[in-house]
Amino acid sequence: MTTKIAIFGVGLIGGSLALCFKGKEGLTVVGHAHRPESARKYVSRGVVDSATLSVEEAALDADYIFLCVPVGMLEDYLQQLSKLPLKPGCIITDVGSTKASIAACALALELPGVHFIGGHPMAGSERSGVEAASSLLFENAYYVLTPPPGVPEDAYQALESLLLHTKAQMVRLDPERHDEIVGAISHLPHIIAVALVNQIRAYDDTDSLYSTLAAGGFRDITRIASSDPIIWRDILLNNKAVMLRLLRDWNDEVSAFIQMLERADGEGIEQAFHEANDFRSQLPERRKGMITPLFDLHIDVPDHPGIIGRIATELGDQGINLSNVQIIESREDVPGIMRLSFRQENDMERAKILLQKNDYTVFV
Numbered sequence: 001m002t003t004k005i006a007i008f009g010v011g012l013i014g015g016s017l018a019l020c021f022k023g024k025e026g027l028t029v030v031g032h033a034h035r036p037e038s039a040r041k042y043v044s045r046g047v048v049d050s051a052t053l054s055v056e057e058a059a060l061d062a063d064y065i066f067l068c069v070p071v072g073m074l075e076d077y078l079q080q081l082s083k084l085p086l087k088p089g090c091i092i093t094d095v096g097s098t099k100a101s102i103a104a105c106a107l108a109l110e111l112p113g114v115h116f117i118g119g120h121p122m123a124g125s126e127r128s129g130v131e132a133a134s135s136l137l138f139e140n141a142y143y144v145l146t147p148p149p150g151v152p153e154d155a156y157q158a159l160e161s162l163l164l165h166t167k168a169q170m171v172r173l174d175p176e177r178h179d180e181i182v183g184a185i186s187h188l189p190h191i192i193a194v195a196l197v198n199q200i201r202a203y204d205d206t207d208s209l210y211s212t213l214a215a216g217g218f219r220d221i222t223r224i225a226s227s228d229p230i231i232w233r234d235i236l237l238n239n240k241a242v243m244l245r246l247l248r249d250w251n252d253e254v255s256a257f258i259q260m261l262e263r264a265d266g267e268g269i270e271q272a273f274h275e276a277n278d279f280r281s282q283l284p285e286r287r288k289g290m291i292t293p294l295f296d297l298h299i300d301v302p303d304h305p306g307i308i309g310r311i312a313t314e315l316g317d318q319g320i321n322l323s324n325v326q327i328i329e330s331r332e333d334v335p336g337i338m339r340l341s342f343r344q345e346n347d348m349e350r351a352k353i354l355l356q357k358n359d360y361t362v363f364v
């Protein structure tokens, strides 16, 4: 017997989930699309087994339904589903970045004979759409589930077992607590990144040297400012009360820096950097959702085509496991900085010795 999984919203997250499930024994994945060309695209890219424009057809006989649309659309989809004859015992889940309002909506709908269990994978990207989907997106990330009180334990276990295909680590959380914490570690950073980019954009309007000189520091902190505007409009409005509290706290942080600068309080500034350094270096290493590997090497490399491949091959030939590569600053004919990240300290040490032997300038 096959297990049918229906995915509504085959974008970055829905498409990535589909790729985790598709081709696995006993699973069949159906995607819901708005337009015929999207349906054809999902199938031709091999993301789903089939795609349909009909909500009814996608949901019919589904064992699991994943709602992967923008947060502002989740309740609408849940309401549509509540009016359909769903398979008894069907598990509906979502991937929305906020959890309290969808949980309340599911409770109010009293879905007959089916179970709603909210979900949120703590992995993603500033990119969107099925083109950005990847079966590896959730590997090693945390995946939050917010089962309502009273949901049968076997339904929860069934969803957890299915999600093993993502290779994520499951965490059970209360929806309100989720929104508080994720508001602070995900939603607030997105606001700060956007505000910072817009502040600099305003200066750049009168002097384009601002964008010309913007280097690694600016790029590192602002990557997420390129995230999808609709997705983030919905998240922030949905988590409004939490975000307002967090932004007031953020104002206090900014005010503290203003005061330290006004007083020329070098000690205070130093202390703030020490405290931030200490906390950041303690962040658990294994999470994809926050800071990735602990063991980084920086090397100076000329910006030649093929340089990344050459270094990866040199390391691979020695059986050294490279977990991530990032070009921090790269310009034609100017030495660039490349960051190589390793999960194991031993791999980092071996890479350092090998690269130094091969005449690269290595900084630890």
Ligand SMILES: NC(=O)c1ccc[n+]([C@@H]2O[C@H](COP(=O)([O-])OP(=O)(O)OC[C@H]3O[C@@H](n4cnc5c(N)ncnc54)[C@H](O)[C@@H]3O)[C@@H](O)[C@H]2O)c1
Binding pocket: 008, 009, 010, 011, 012, 013, 014, 034, 068, 069, 070, 071, 073, 095, 096, 097, 098, 120, 121, 122, 123, 124, 125, 126, 127, 128, 129, 130, 228, 230, 231, 235
């Ligand atoms: N982007 C991330 O990093 C991330 C991470 C975890 C969770 N999420 C959550 O996952 C959900 C999907 O986000 P995504 O990043 O995959 O977005 P995406 O834009 O890549 O995908 C959204 C999908 O929803 C579909 N859709 C259906 N109805 C829509 C409508 N009315 N308006 C717009 N799109 C509609 C789109 O066609 C698209 O396939 C959101 O609820 C988001 O909060 C996002």
Ligand SMILES: O=C(O)C(=O)CC1(C(=O)O)C=CC(O)C=C1
Binding pocket: 096, 097, 121, 122, 123, 124, 125, 126, 127, 185, 186, 187, 224, 289, 290
């Ligand atoms: O890595 C990114 O680009 C992300 O923004 C991923 C991120 C995050 O803030 O960490 C964004 C939204 C989520 O709901 C979960 C994860």
